[in-house]
Amino acid sequence: MSTKPNDSLLELLHDSREEKLLSVYITAGFPCLEDTMPDMKTLARSGVDFLEIGMPFSDPLADGPVIQQSSTIALQNGMSLGVLFEQLSAFNGIMPAPSLLMGYLNPVLCFGLEAFCQKARAVGISGVILPDLPMREYLESYRKVFQKHRLHFIFLVTPTTPESRIRQIDEVSTAFIYVVGSSSTTGNQHSDHGRETYLKRLLDMNLKTPLVVGFGISNATSLQQAWRYAKGAITGTAYIGRRMKGQSPDKAVSELFHQLGLKPRSTSDRQAQTPEAETTVEAFKPLTSKLYIP
Amino acid sequence: MRVQKKIIKVCGLKDPDNMRAVGMLRPDMMGFIFHRPSPRDVTDTIGDLPLLDIPASVTRVAVVVDQSLEFCLGIVERFGFGAIQLHGYQTPEFCRTLRKHCLVIKAFALRNALPVDVADYEGCCDYFLFDTAGTAAGGSGMTFNHAVLYNYRGHTPFLVAGGLDHDTSLNILDLPIPYMAGVDLNSRYEITPGIKDPDRVNRTITSIRQPRPHKQGNPLKNLRLQRVNQLPHPDENGYYGEFGGAFIPELLQANVDELKSVYKQYINEEGFKNAFGQLLNDYVGRPTPLYYALRLSELFGCRIYLKREDLCHTGAHKLNNVVGQALLAQKMNKKQIVAETGAGQHGVATATVCAMLGLPCRVFMGEKDTRRQKVNVLRMKMLGAEVIPVTSGSQTLKDATNEAIRYWINHPDDTYYLIGSSIGPHPYPDMVARFQSVISHEIKWQLAEKEGRQDPDYVLACVGGGSNAAGAFFHFIDNGFTRLVGAEAAGKGVNSGHTAATISVGSQGVLHGTKTLLMQNADGQIVEAHSISAGLDYPGIGPMHAWLHHTSRAGFLAITDTEAMEAARMLSLTEGIIPAIESAHALALLNKLSLKETDVVVVNLSGRGDKDMETYSEYYPHYEENKQKQ
Numbered sequence A: 001m002s003t004k005p006n007d008s009l010l011e012l013l014h015d016s017r018e019e020k021l022l023s024v025y026i027t028a029g030f031p032c033l034e035d036t037m038p039d040m041k042t043l044a045r046s047g048v049d050f051l052e053i054g055m056p057f058s059d060p061l062a063d064g065p066v067i068q069q070s071s072t073i074a075l076q077n078g079m080s081l082g083v084l085f086e087q088l089s090a091f092n093g094i095m096p097a098p099s100l101l102m103g104y105l106n107p108v109l110c111f112g113l114e115a116f117c118q119k120a121r122a123v124g125i126s127g128v129i130l131p132d133l134p135m136r137e138y139l140e141s142y143r144k145v146f147q148k149h150r151l152h153f154i155f156l157v158t159p160t161t162p163e164s165r166i167r168q169i170d171e172v173s174t175a176f177i178y179v180v181g182s183s184s185t186t187g188n189q190h191s192d193h194g195r196e197t198y199l200k201r202l203l204d205m206n207l208k209t210p211l212v213v214g215f216g217i218s219n220a221t222s223l224q225q226a227w228r229y230a231k232g233a234i235t236g237t238a239y240i241g242r243r244m245k246g247q248s249p250d251k252a253v254s255e256l257f258h259q260l261g262l263k264p265r266s267t268s269d270r271q272a273q274t275p276e277a278e279t280t281v282e283a284f285k286p287l288t289s290k291l292y293i294p
Numbered sequence B: 001m002r003v004q005k006k007i008i009k010v011c012g013l014k015d016p017d018n019m020r021a022v023g024m025l026r027p028d029m030m031g032f033i034f035h036r037p038s039p040r041d042v043t044d045t046i047g048d049l050p051l052l053d054i055p056a057s058v059t060r061v062a063v064v065v066d067q068s069l070e071f072c073l074g075i076v077e078r079f080g081f082g083a084i085q086l087h088g089y090q091t092p093e094f095c096r097t098l099r100k101h102c103l104v105i106k107a108f109a110l111r112n113a114l115p116v117d118v119a120d121y122e123g124c125c126d127y128f129l130f131d132t133a134g135t136a137a138g139g140s141g142m143t144f145n146h147a148v149l150y151n152y153r154g155h156t157p158f159l160v161a162g163g164l165d166h167d168t169s170l171n172i173l174d175l176p177i178p179y180m181a182g183v184d185l186n187s188r189y190e191i192t193p194g195i196k197d198p199d200r201v202n203r204t205i206t207s208i209r210q211p212r213p214h215k216q217g218n219p220l221k222n223l224r225l226q227r228v229n230q231l232p233h234p235d236e237n238g239y240y241g242e243f244g245g246a247f248i249p250e251l252l253q254a255n256v257d258e259l260k261s262v263y264k265q266y267i268n269e270e271g272f273k274n275a276f277g278q279l280l281n282d283y284v285g286r287p288t289p290l291y292y293a294l295r296l297s298e299l300f301g302c303r304i305y306l307k308r309e310d311l312c313h314t315g316a317h318k319l320n321n322v323v324g325q326a327l328l329a330q331k332m333n334k335k336q337i338v339a340e341t342g343a344g345q346h347g348v349a350t351a352t353v354c355a356m357l358g359l360p361c362r363v364f365m366g367e368k369d370t371r372r373q374k375v376n377v378l379r380m381k382m383l384g385a386e387v388i389p390v391t392s393g394s395q396t397l398k399d400a401t402n403e404a405i406r407y408w409i410n411h412p413d414d415t416y417y418l419i420g421s422s423i424g425p426h427p428y429p430d431m432v433a434r435f436q437s438v439i440s441h442e443i444k445w446q447l448a449e450k451e452g453r454q455d456p457d458y459v460l461a462c463v464g465g466g467s468n469a470a471g472a473f474f475h476f477i478d479n480g481f482t483r484l485v486g487a488e489a490a491g492k493g494v495n496s497g498h499t500a501a502t503i504s505v506g507s508q509g510v511l512h513g514t515k516t517l518l519m520q521n522a523d524g525q526i527v528e529a530h531s532i533s534a535g536l537d538y539p540g541i542g543p544m545h546a547w548l549h550h551t552s553r554a555g556f557l558a559i560t561d562t563e564a565m566e567a568a569r570m571l572s573l574t575e576g577i578i579p580a581i582e583s584a585h586a587l588a589l590l591n592k593l594s595l596k597e598t599d600v601v602v603v604n605l606s607g608r609g610d611k612d613m614e615t616y617s618e619y620y621p622h623y624e625e626n627k628q629k630q
């Protein structure tokens, strides 16, 4: 188990070079129960900067059909939080790339918030995204547990989030703000010219927290647009859809990159994130004072 | 009056040893058949039978077919029969004469209807016995259609005979039928004609005499009846105690915030209240009657009122809430309405009001439910709504709700999500409860007119998400007096794995934006609910009810599919009202409570059964068949 502050994610987000980040969402235990780790490794090796590992839920309200279906299959495969933590523990506390857990509140509450955070931290998870845990509830009764276990908690903002609330989210965010690109469940492709103005408005707010755009990143245009205004972009459905069609992780990644207009990236510049290169972990730079370490 | 202790009669004994063995089991009556064509005839052997070995507590019954008065009096006198059971054509006069000498049981043979002359024998017999037509003096092994017993209008207690085995006997005694006094066991308990299997008889006697588990004690004994000075409003953040809140993704936050402020602005505004009240009266058809159900009251030995929400326009209480929310949607300038529906009642109500207000309407409905409630799908379409069958998950209400919420997420600006029950994120549960609270408001003044008091002893309602129950309980919650009882759907049984009894098997969790009780597995995955009624087929319960349960202000009992279907038949036949299967769950509660003669009980009849005719018509014949096969 790693005892260092789990700031590999922050390291990435605040990289002084102007590098833009790409994150991919996968559903744990999909398409087969044992696919979680191979998928994570393949994605990291191909140059995906950080990972979101979806904890499947029976009623994923904010997800479109593709991720819904992947969740159903994962549950049928026997995926659960217990199994997931068991799988992730094989990384010995060092993820192939900084990783977040993403899912819905109910399974987490059922597992026990304290136990969940403790396990997540122990296997090397950097942070958690629970879209149905609203800020008010988070601040009131959850924040202290996440903080105690040094896990980032990621908030979402959408085109309908008013400025005052965005400012408040900025205030309490510790890693990045998840910008939902359009008012939509996952996997929905809106033709969205409003998005440009929206992203510009966010950028002009001069928030202290880096922005990462998720939902609706499905081609070079949407990716480049996101990168113009934000530090990173997240894609999920595009990858899951390929895996659902039976593509191997390697093939799915290379086609995904092609779809996004990217060359498969080398991992050499981020070797520190692979378990094999554990020795270089020491080389962390001191963090800027602006950063909050949970 | 209900006959409390049930009579068990074993009939058709002829062998001395077998007779002694059965006597040891102490049935209430033992019957000896005097009818030469019967394989159980004792006409020539009666003198040799050890009648005196039968314990004195067992009434010996002579069963005769069209015999003369002399014959009857002769055997009563010579062999000490305590009762005589008459098959055939003896007149009421005959019975009256005989009754001076012993108990008289008049037998009637029937199949699909009660005999027309039963009433003539009223007052001259101690018991009637209803047997399957076709054979003289029983023993055919065939049952008749027991549903006809609901039509019995007499006051003479009766026994049921004809092909009863262990399960059928127990089932029959469970039926809430007035004056049903007991069962007559014969051919289904035999090794050969006239020789009973004491083990089988013993099993049935033991089961019948055992206190029935669901009637054991008082299921509501832990109810906390304490006056509180406050109606059930949640706190600022939508919490009823620890339940409720608004667990919504940021995607819905702005929508829900907008709704919260508009709701707060209008709920107490005179103009809005007037508009709402006017529509309730003129469009929904309120006030709905509070009907004193005479025969039902006789059946259960208390004073039962039915709150006739089934008489609302569109056939259920659902419209009250829809009218209120649709008015709010107008205030918010929303351009279209989206809703989920289970039984289709909420969908129909929404489609109805949308048509009336000229708003486009989209209804999500589980594919399985579109099949169970075909007529409601047709109604929604005729009303101009788009019905979208949902094929994800269990294809029922939960999944329809998921899809409606997803649609809302994708269309946040112009769409109003019109939720159909007291579930979902704050302010929905509170808002729905308030719009439905007109039910208890009316009950109060209607009851004052009829009973001279506002507060009944009991209010009974079924609970799916909990909107009709919330409305029926609302104005009684603070009185610390009225016992509030909810019926949740046990499906095939609370522990069968096919249930929707959230309070019985659920635990705390978060679903559809609210923290409440849920049916979930050990990993926090929501499990599929099952109920024969599409409107109760939901794995959660509104936060207000979770709180009422938690604080013991209300009691919640689980009602099985079978119990509900039986209660539906009971209401149809005793009061001429076919209830919705959902509402039948509330009626089935009557059978589970220990009610006193002075108790005033209000049953919220949330909807009518038109939509369920297909389910009913498929269920009953099938059920009879199953019973007969047993």
Ligand SMILES: Cc1ncc(COP(=O)(O)O)c(C=O)c1O
Pocket: B316, B317, B342, B343, B344, B345, B346, B420, B421, B422, B462, B463, B464, B465, B466, B467, B468, B469, B534, B535, B536, B580, B582, B583, B606, B607, B608
């Ligand atoms: C007639 C009737 N009663 C009851 C219900 C259950 O809903 P609730 O618990 O919200 O009253 C329904 C739902 O469709 C219904 O149609």
